[in-house]
Amino acid sequence: MTVNEDTFTNWKNREEIAESMIPVIGKLHRERDVTVLVHSRSLVNKSVVSILKTHRFARQIAGEELSVTETLPFLQALTTLDLGPSQIDIGMLAATYRTHADGLTVEEFTARAVAGATGANKIERGAGRDVVLYGFGRIGRLVARLLIEKSGSGNGLRLRAIVVRGGGDQDIVKRASLLRRDSIHGQFQGTITVDEANGTITANGNEIKVIYADDPSEVDYTAYGIKDAILIDNTGKWRDREGLSQHLRPGIDKVVLTAPGKGDVPNIVHGVNHDTIKPDERILSCASCTTNAIVPPLKAMADEYGVLRGHVETVHSFTNDQNLLDNYHKSERRGRSAPLNMVITETGAASAVAKALPDLKAKITGSSIRVPVPDVSIAILNLQLARETTREDVLDYLRNVSLTSPLKRQIDFISAPDAVSSDFIGSRHASTVDAGATKVEGDNAILYLWYDNEFGYSCQVIRVVQHVSGVEYPTYPAPLA
Template sequence: MAGDAFAEWKRREELAEAMIPIIGQLYRQHDVSILVHSRSLVNKSAVGILKAHRFVRQIEETELAIEDSYPILKTVSEMNLAPSRIDIGHLAMAFKNDDRGLSAEEFTREAVKDAIAADGAGQPPARDVVLYGFGRIGRLLARLLIEKTGSGNGLRLRAVVVRKGGENDLAKRASLLRRDSIHGLFNGTIHVDEENETIIANGNEIKIIYSGDPTSIDYTEYGIKDAVLIDNTGKWRDSEGLSQHLRPGISKVVLTAPGKGDVKNIVHGVNHETLGENDKILSCASCTTNAIVPPLKALNDKFGVEYCHVETVHSFTNDQNLLDNYHKGNRRGRSAPLNMVLTETGAASAVAKALPELTGLVTGSSIRVPTPDVSMAMLNVTLKEGTTRDELVDHLRNVSLSSTMQRQIDVTASTETVSTDFVGSRAACVVDAEATIVQGNHAVVYLWYDNEFGYSCQVIRVVQHITGVLYPKYPQA
């Protein structure tokens, strides 16, 4: 039996290895991303591809066989597709449930026929992106933008604006991009061009602009035009302050913190469609807001939400002190690595900006804990309509599989998961199915979220949307 199991593993590994060049060619030549249940297979190893197939059992309660997805990938590779995202996992599962007697090739060609490139249609031009600030979120955004360069016709990271920290500033910033204590090594190569003050990452030339005053920069001097600037400093949070970024070469400004005043707070998957061409300044809200709004919407749509209290157990952040010292905020001056720190959260009040129908129905508080990344939100919900645990979990699972919030909500059914298991999660939140409690119209839903990486993925999705490079996904929800 052991020999049979190993032989089976080698056979499946061989299929995964055969997938790698096909996936790479589709991505780099045609901007077609291959997914398995919303998880990208681009730049994955053979083992990574097999693990993505294995993970499907957490959602579908059955493992996806690579033998089922491989012929679908082969068919996709033979079609002349426009830039798009093709989920071979969803296609394979849908094919299993199809009773029309079609072959895998026939089924696939029919399911993705709308993704075929129109005659004479070219790929859209690349869109420039500038990062203002290069801290925790800024560097993760840089990694994601570099990862998603594809054929070069999508988003292109052109520059980073920072204040100069010293003589070795460029080398140190490149080193921080290259090595991360939480998220590991950068996936690729990084070269520093000191003479031109440029970091070259996987062929992407990123100009480092040293400035502490946004009004002093003319981005067109660096060949940057019609760019989206992502402000991840949090220094300015209202329209007046953020409008300083609307300089020559910059057409839109995105804030990676809750916006104030008339700044729209956007949670991708929930209210990003409310954005119009005239919205020049917008906010991606907070990591916690992005984690709780999608499942709250899902629960409200199905059962109705009468009231919800959100308690977040949040990893400490740079805003806190390593050792006890003065801090303008209550309790945040106490040592972050040594204490649980009870503090406030603006996420509950921010819900109303993304889901106006829940205005006044959500309260919240937060406990900062001595972990560097991955947080948890507990939704203590009073529903208008009573339900059962199985019905509620099945609803959230279905939303994660076949709704417009596929990329926001994920589900885990494991009884052994802990916070570090979710480092690098690209979902806005992951529902812990086994921890869910339901009694009539009262429910407690536990949500894991990588408050750094998952949030950064949400920011990139918003930027992709406002620039028109968020390519359609097939099969469509």
């Protein structure tokens, strides 16, 4: 047999193993609300090739290959346990077992590592929590996709309704079509049907009522059987407590804004300050996509090296707020054609850092340039550190943060030498550290942080909603503090 045949046979064997993993992953998710991960990347509803690619990607962050032959025994071990709702990272289990097996079998090691999700320790599945989307634009539709994807056994978040302004004939058909197909993020993974007579969109079995209203005061959600719901405002029309309080109608318990909040509205960056949300807080903001991109790595750097001051420059994809062609706009420069120009504009991300990281005393400034790409942005974070270090030390530290720290869902890490913006479309992390572009000299560090300002941000929104709803399940093995 030739070397090429050996390589191909090995690939076919791994395909067969990945194929055998799919029903196991699906059953754990469907019956027990267990999400199987590999280095923070979900394997639920993934194809054979996607599973193999997710394992292959481990070399970018862990520095060595991860094979399905290594993770399969841990997946099989999970099926023998009395698991409750949780997220279990079989990539981390395999990696940890390599160095900390302590003479245990895979089954014994797995049982010990996920003990918090088994037996008397496990979380009991609840009845689920209703969610309403107010607005159905770029972020609204991506949040809808994520809610539908994560509906699992039906015991988590349940998208019950979307609220929009009436748009004339076939409005609901057109909105369903926009959910079904997206020029950037591709086809919806599943089936969508429309019932115009009853005003519903059914997506993967989730029946979603389309409510038409021009103002929050027009809606009584209890009339649609909605109760104790979390409303996600994607419009950005109201940003202060007074305006957002209009949503606290019958059937709505909490309001989450997908834009920076003003005044005393808490700005939450999941992974950094979500644990500061008071149980009785009914109105909160998920800040901006750029704030979510820079705050986690800024916290990581401050924790390890100290930060005296910093500047963030965002090179940001254009948005619907800009004009396609030159036309009047209330803001300076944004009236100029977005697909044809680089446009200097303002960003509130730097000032928003203080809300998410109140203990950080460093002065952070910021500016932004909108560029002619439809999605994925990059933040260049220029930091003066409290002590000198080296590029190698910073990269080793950030790689470990992305793998094992409580920020591993927010911070990703890539060492590919030819990575470009389109590679990060669909990234679920708040931002990704580009190792090749990182510069460190003495007490100065410059980090290049890629982020999908649409999808990655939507994932952060979902994490906040899961947290305040009580369906944010623990991850095992537990991240290192």
